[in-house]
Amino acid sequence: MYPEHSGHLPAERAVTVHQPTPITHPQAAPLVPVQPGAVPSVASVVLPDGRVVTGYAINPVQPEPLAVKPAVSRAAVNVALGGVGFLAVCGGLLLLTSFIAALTAFIAQLITLAAVIFGGWVAVQIFSAGGHSGGNTFHIRKAVFKRNHFNG
Template sequence: MYPDHPGYLPVERAVTVHQPTPITPAQTTPLVPMQPGSVPSVASVVLPDGRVVTGYAISPVQPEPLAAKPPVSRTAVNVALGGVGFLAVCGGLLLLTSFIAALTAFITELITLAAVIFGGWIAVQIFGASGHGGGNTFHIRKAVIKRNHFHG
């Protein structure tokens, strides 16, 4: 509710106070006195207009030698090696696919051969002319057929 609303009751809220943390002064290292032999020599230069400028001779800062760049960038080498690896994988997958197809054909041939051999064995068992059958054998020597009727 808003403060101008007739039923407004003020709500007490907790207030958090943050105290600033003092900053400690930076520690400075004491100056080390220079050895007498390491004091640079003073140089004077005469300018074209006749003024003389005196100061310490400062040796120029030598830039860091650049690392020798390879003749081919590393990115190009990485891309080329990735391409070689991809070709090797593709060749391996092609060989694997050929191997699976050959294995499938071989298993199919074995199943067909087993079916032919087993089917032939069953046919010999059924239609074979073995003399030790368990049924009755009838020998018909003379048959007379009269009026579509068999007399044996």
């Protein structure tokens, strides 16, 4: 057995006895009313040697809550916004191509209308009996074609 545990201390070890220092109580501070839920509970523990230790119960330390991550990542949000922008551009291009196709059809209709009006004007000029006195007028009453000769 070790000499420290035998109850006898070796002579070369000096024993130092410490006397407890008396605790002076400070002046009592005025009592401040405290809400009933804010007062911690007091617990008493009986040690194996019979001493009673009284103190406040310590609540376990709650870990700091982790930073809440958004449900959707930033990259996904950026891709979605890029898709929305792309769709907006495609919609604009679709409208632009529709506008160009409508403008082309309108111009084709204008050209057709001009051709019909001009052709009608030309036909009226050709087939009108009176109107202007220039040119020769031939009245054919009876014509006979024989051997590529015209006899009228």
